[in-house]
Amino acid sequence: MKKITPTLPKGTRDFGPGEMKKREYLFKIFKDTFSLYGFNALETPSMENINVLNGKYGEEGDKLIFRILDSGDFIKDIDNIESKDSNNLRKEISKKGLRYDLTVPFARYVSMNRDKITLPFKRYQIQNVWRADRPQKGRFREFYQCDVDYIGTKSIVCEAEIIDLVYSIFEKLKIQDFSVKLNNRKVLFGIVETLSLQDNFDKICIIIDKIDKIGKDKFVEELKYIDLSKSQIEKLNSVLFFDGSNDDKIKFLKDFLFKSSTGLEGINEIENLTKLSKEFIFDINLARGLSYYTSSIFEVILDEKNIGSLCGGGRYDDLTEIFGYKDISGIGISFGIERIYEIMKERNLFPDSISKKDTVLVCSMSEKYLDDSLRISSILRNNNISTDLYPDNPKLKKQLQYANKNDIPYVIIIGEDEVTSKLFTLKDMETGSQEKLGIDEIISKVSS
RNA sequence: GUGGUUGUAGUUCAGUUGGUUAGAACGCCUGAUUGUGGUUCAGGAGGUCGCCGGUUCGAGUCCGGUCUUCCACCCCA
Numbered sequence: 104m105k106k107i108t109p110t111l112p113k114g115t116r117d118f119g120p121g122e123m124k125k126r127e128y129l130f131k132i133f134k135d136t137f138s139l140y141g142f143n144a145l146e147t148p149s150m151e152n153i154n155v156l157n158g159k160y161g162e163e164g165d166k167l168i169f170r171i172l173d174s175g176d177f178i179k180d181i182d183n184i185e186s187k188d189s190n191n192l193r194k195e196i197s198k199k200g201l202r203y204d205l206t207v208p209f210a211r212y213v214s215m216n217r218d219k220i221t222l223p224f225k226r227y228q229i230q231n232v233w234r235a236d237r238p239q240k241g242r243f244r245e246f247y248q249c250d251v252d253y254i255g256t257k258s259i260v261c262e263a264e265i266i267d268l269v270y271s272i273f274e275k276l277k278i279q280d281f282s283v284k285l286n287n288r289k290v291l292f293g294i295v296e297t298l299s300l301q302d303n304f305d306k307i308c309i310i311i312d313k314i315d316k317i318g319k320d321k322f323v324e325e326l327k328y329i330d331l332s333k334s335q336i337e338k339l340n341s342v343l344f345f346d347g348s349n350d351d352k353i354k355f356l357k358d359f360l361f362k363s364s365t366g367l368e369g370i371n372e373i374e375n376l377t378k379l380s381k382e383f384i385f386d387i388n389l390a391r392g393l394s395y396y397t398s399s400i401f402e403v404i405l406d407e408k409n410i411g412s413l414c415g416g417g418r419y420d421d422l423t424e425i426f427g428y429k430d431i432s433g434i435g436i437s438f439g440i441e442r443i444y445e446i447m448k449e450r451n452l453f454p455d456s457i458s459k460k461d462t463v464l465v466c467s468m469s470e471k472y473l474d475d476s477l478r479i480s481s482i483l484r485n486n487n488i489s490t491d492l493y494p495d496n497p498k499l500k501k502q503l504q505y506a507n508k509n510d511i512p513y514v515i516i517i518g519e520d521e522v523t524s525k526l527f528t529l530k531d532m533e534t535g536s537q538e539k540l541g542i543d544e545i546i547s548k549v550s551s
Numbered sequence: 552g553u554g555g556u557u558g559u560a561g562u563u564c565a566g567u568u569g570g571u572u573a574g575a576a577c578g579c580c581u582g583a584u585u586g587u588g589g590u591u592c593a594g595g596a597g598g599u600c601g602c603c604g605g606u607u608c609g610a611g612u613c614c615g616g617u618c619u620u621c622c623a624c625c626c627c628a
Binding site: 113237238247309530 | 552584585586587588589620621622623625
């Protein structure tokens with residue numbers, strides 16, 4: 104057999120036992136909190152039919168979808184194989200793709216199962232997604248997303264509850280220095296409409312979304328690039344960079360938007376939310392890149408440094424329409440668990456207790472005592488003591504080394520003396536001391 | 552997709568203007584210690600120097616291509 108050097112595909116990772124302990128701890132906090140707020144789990148397949156995915160993420164997005172090659176002799180039915188047209192060929196030989204996010208599969212699920220689900224419908228979903236992007240710092244080709252969505256109601260209570268959920272999650276994670284930023288696409292549209300720029304709405308949103316990253320000067324430059332006049336840019340700036348409390352901003356925008364019914368609608372939504380919700384910052388500069396948001400949009404950021412957002416989300420009114428299910432408004436948030444994981448690791452927020460392995464290792468001195476070892480292991484396990492049994496009987500030295508490397512605090516040694524006397528050697532690996540005890544004594548000692 | 556960067560033992564890395572047999576640390580195995588780990592000491596195994604080609608008497612070292620790693624851009628989490 105030819106030897107191969109083992110490697111991973113670009114942008115993918117293994118999660119070893121140490122990392123998994125931490126990830127599972129983190130995931131459990133999310134899942135438990137979601138349940139507490141009445142969200143239930145949903146899983147969808149890794150792959151979707153390509154027409155479900157295509158066209159949902161913008162032009163760039165389609166290119167970043169991982170395609171799955173059809174099975175069988177797919178080439179024999181292709182007429183124009185010499186044309187060298189990759190785009191057409193791709194359609195013919197690949198009709199499935201790996202999911203790119205969790206929201207679109209969710210919309211597909213809701214549309215397909217409208218006879219079974221009762222609106223409003225709430226679900227959470229923690230699964231991996233794939234992007235054929237070029238990896239770089241903190242970005243992978245396979246990563247996890249953690250989405251919570253609330254679909255089938257337009258009530259502003261959903262916004263308030265989701266903000267409440269954010270506070271609850273971060274409290275449990277012991278991350279305190281965060282802020283919730285909120286805006287409304289209708290307000291942005293109103294601003295743009297008031298300046299007669301509504302035809303450029305999507306483009307302007309993408310540019311506004313970058314303000315934090317590129318700064319005010321470059322922002323102005325990019326606006327010039329899409330042919331805004333000097334006075335339009337000046338007016339846009341005066342609105343977007345209006346400084347003040349949430350109430351000041353609301354008051355100011357109510358005046359500014361008096362001609363735009365959409366804008367006023369948005370402002371009213373924000374005003375209502377201030378009465379219902381925990382604290383948030385009304386940020387007129389918040390736009391978010393994704394095109395399907397139609398109303399409230401929000402992000403959660405770390406106050407300390409600029410590392411991008413920890414969560415992002417918003418309300419979408421038309422996402423299920425493309426799957427034939429009209430007038431269904433949804434609102435969702437995506438927790439950036441990979442980022443949150445990194446912050447928790449940096450700040451040492453994972454409790455030490457989660458990295459402990461088993462409490463006891465059972466070692467046998469010879470093959471003769473393996474059945475006794477098995478018996479004792481199962482007694483310990485029945486008493487809820489996590490027990491590892493060394494499956495062979497190499498030298499005791501080897502078995503103790505194993506306990507040592509795995510941070511197992513206790514070892515039980517089973518040999519001739521022990522089996523005849525029914526008193527087993529319990530060794531404390533930290534202090535090195537050992538004593539011969541009956542099984543009941545061992546259980547009470549080790550459990551404490 | 553664009554620009555830069557990286558690749559030598561299981562891992563992290565040395566390796567001089569191209570010159571005998573490519574090194575270290577950690578890890579692994581054996582022994583000192585045949586019923587006792589962590590520490591120590593002695594010994595050992597482990598490398599087609601990413602891959603393909605070129606220059607040269609001679610290439611880990613120089614050149615070309617390709618793949619890979621990481622970083623930035625585009626975009627995004």
